[in-house]
Amino acid sequence: MAETMSVDEIVGELREMIEVSLRNPTTLRRLLGNSIVIQYQFVRPGGDVVPYVLTVADGRGGVEPGEVPEQDADLVIRTEPITQHRITSGELGGREAVVSGMLDIRKAPSMPKLVFLRSMFNQYKKARLRADPPDGDGCAVETSGRLGRRGKGGTE
Amino acid sequence: MSHDVSWLEQYMSDAKAGTLAAPPSAWWIVTRACNLNCYYCFADARKKDPDELDTAEAMAVLEDFAASGLMFVTFLGGEPLVRKDIYRLVDHSTDLGLYTALLTNGLNVREDKIDRLVDAGLEMIGVSIDSTEAATHDSVRGVRGSLDWTRRVVRHAVRRGVRTSVRIVVSEDSYESIPDLFRWAVDEGVEELILLPMFMVGRAAGGAEDRRADIVGKRLFLDSLRRLRRLGEPLGISVPVQETLACPQGIELRPPTDRHHHAGHAAGFELSSGCKVGRFMISVQPNGDVYPCPFVHTSIGNLRTRSVTDIWRSPLLRRARGEDLGCLARSMIHTGRADVADPTYRADAARLLAELPAPAEGGDRPAAGDLPFVPVDGLSLASHRARGEG
Numbered sequence: 066m067a068e069t070m071s072v073d074e075i076v077g078e079l080r081e082m083i084e085v086s087l088r089n090p091t092t093l094r095r096l097l098g099n100s101i102v103i104q105y106q107f108v109r110p111g112g113d114v115v116p117y118v119l120t121v122a123d124g125r126g127g128v129e130p131g132e133v134p135e136q137d138a139d140l141v142i143r144t145e146p147i148t149q150h151r152i153t154s155g156e157l158g159g160r161e162a163v164v165s166g167m168l169d170i171r172k173a174p175s176m177p178k179l180v181f182l183r184s185m186f187n188q189y190k191k192a193r194l195r196a197d198p199p200d201g202d203g204c205a206v207e208t209s210g211r212l213g214r215r216g217k218g219g220t221e
Numbered sequence: 222m223s224h225d226v227s228w229l230e231q232y233m234s235d236a237k238a239g240t241l242a243a244p245p246s247a248w249w250i251v252t253r254a255c256n257l258n259c260y261y262c263f264a265d266a267r268k269k270d271p272d273e274l275d276t277a278e279a280m281a282v283l284e285d286f287a288a289s290g291l292m293f294v295t296f297l298g299g300e301p302l303v304r305k306d307i308y309r310l311v312d313h314s315t316d317l318g319l320y321t322a323l324l325t326n327g328l329n330v331r332e333d334k335i336d337r338l339v340d341a342g343l344e345m346i347g348v349s350i351d352s353t354e355a356a357t358h359d360s361v362r363g364v365r366g367s368l369d370w371t372r373r374v375v376r377h378a379v380r381r382g383v384r385t386s387v388r389i390v391v392s393e394d395s396y397e398s399i400p401d402l403f404r405w406a407v408d409e410g411v412e413e414l415i416l417l418p419m420f421m422v423g424r425a426a427g428g429a430e431d432r433r434a435d436i437v438g439k440r441l442f443l444d445s446l447r448r449l450r451r452l453g454e455p456l457g458i459s460v461p462v463q464e465t466l467a468c469p470q471g472i473e474l475r476p477p478t479d480r481h482h483h484a485g486h487a488a489g490f491e492l493s494s495g496c497k498v499g500r501f502m503i504s505v506q507p508n509g510d511v512y513p514c515p516f517v518h519t520s521i522g523n524l525r526t527r528s529v530t531d532i533w534r535s536p537l538l539r540r541a542r543g544e545d546l547g548c549l550a551r552s553m554i555h556t557g558r559a560d561v562a563d564p565t566y567r568a569d570a571a572r573l574l575a576e577l578p579a580p581a582e583g584g585d586r587p588a589a590g591d592l593p594f595v596p597v598d599g600l601s602l603a604s605h606r607a608r609g610e611g
Binding site for chain 1: 232
């Protein structure tokens with residue numbers, strides 16, 4: 066399994082997550098009256114911080130480098146790319162990540178926004194699972210594909 | 222990385238203060254149909270209700286939950302897996318971003334059913350158990366072989382990596398087995414054990430000694446938590462104890478250093494003290510009626526016609542937020558009303574028992590043996606059968 070991940074790789078994964086979510090009619094319906102702006106602060110191994118903004122609104126979404134004023138962000142997250150990858154792959158629970166400090170939420174969203182964010186994560190996790198089903202005995206297996214995933218039994 | 226969860230602590234604090242716009246969690250009896258016949262079933266589950274929410278209505282309720290900011294949904298029954306659309310409901314719930322759990326009795330739950338649930342995004346599965354002994358568990362459940370199914374479900378769920386919870390109702394039947402069940406759950410890699418007092422509601426209700434059974438059952442529950450605390454300490458497992466309320470208690474079986482230690486516990490959700498009515502939960506009935514909690518059987522609105530945020534403002538919940546009334550289920554059991562204080566709350570159990578009318582003599586009560594209680598009508602299968610209802 067990957068122990069590290071570059072900022073470019075995680076940004077690619079987040080873009081893929083948005084694509085998957087926007088293909089889901091449940092998300093699209095909710096987006097009609099909803100939007101989310103997440104300010105990511107990706108921490109590189111050396112400690113420097115790379116800002117990216119994830120935006121989903123009006124049935125479109127993207128992840129672009131840069132910053133928005135704090136009042137314009139629903140959520141500000143500081144994390145290492147590998148932690149974000151483990152969450153989107155289903156390897157690490159969002160709550161575990163938050164409480165362990167691996168995912169530092171610097172500006173908290175309203176609960177409806179947080180539920181909406183979870184909906185995108187969940188759809189992506191499920192898409193990965195469907196693309197890479199478990200092996201015969203029900204245990205997750207290691208894969209290298211873009212939509213690969215790992216169950217918790219096979220991590221670390 | 223820094224570790225700031227003050228926003229989560231604030232959320233918990235708001236919940237405790239009763240100031241959230243929506244409940245954090247919903248316990249949803251999606252069907253009353255059940256393939257078992259447990260004598261203490263709080264839902265009095267037998268057959269499907271004729272006015273059960275259909276798939277489209279249930280999905281609309283989930284959408285209302287997600288829009289409100291409600292975070293946790295637990296599907297239960299009855300046996301939720303007898304609903305053919307349960308996989309669609311789990312899938313839709315997780316698509317909406319809701320943390321989705323399901324409680325099953327395990328009977329006839331083959332591995333592929335668990336796999337389908339996990340593939341649909343299920344994040345927690347709970348299984349109920351009464352004893353490590355098949356004779357006891359199967360008798361309580363009313364179906365031979367049910368313990369084997371329960372164990373099989375637990376083992377496969379743990380292997381699949383879905384958070385697994387074992388639930389024990391403290392009764393005269395389960396009391397002796399609780400330490401063994403605790404050790405078994407730890408050995409199996411189960412992440413959470415939920416201990417529940419038996420509430421004299423649903424099928425458990427209706428005996429001549431319901432009030433006595435409630436008081437004694439509450440003592441058994443509190444005593445069981447203390448016993449488990451002593452057992453857990455050398456294993457690094459912290460078992461919260463309660464002194465006055467006797468509300469279902471979650472026990473995280475993995476130590477806090479474990480990477481899968483439940484974040485909810487660390488943030489204090491399950492450690493929140495006091496009655497959760499009006500603060501942390503609602504309970505949904507198969508037809509969309511909302512109860513304040515699974516054990517307080519009084520409707521405060523219906524989700525067919527009202528949103529969860531609207532029902533969350535009900536007068537009964539406002540009253541529960543404004544005053545520490547104890548356990549409203551016990552208010553109902555002892556007074557028939559949910560809007561008055563629980564008479565057992567902070568009261569001396571011996572005095573309460575002394576004030577009750579003397580129990581009826583005779584009957585088919587089991588002998589107490591070495592147990593630290595006198596058998597009470599309603600707290601065991603044997604006494605329930607003696608009523609002619611078992």
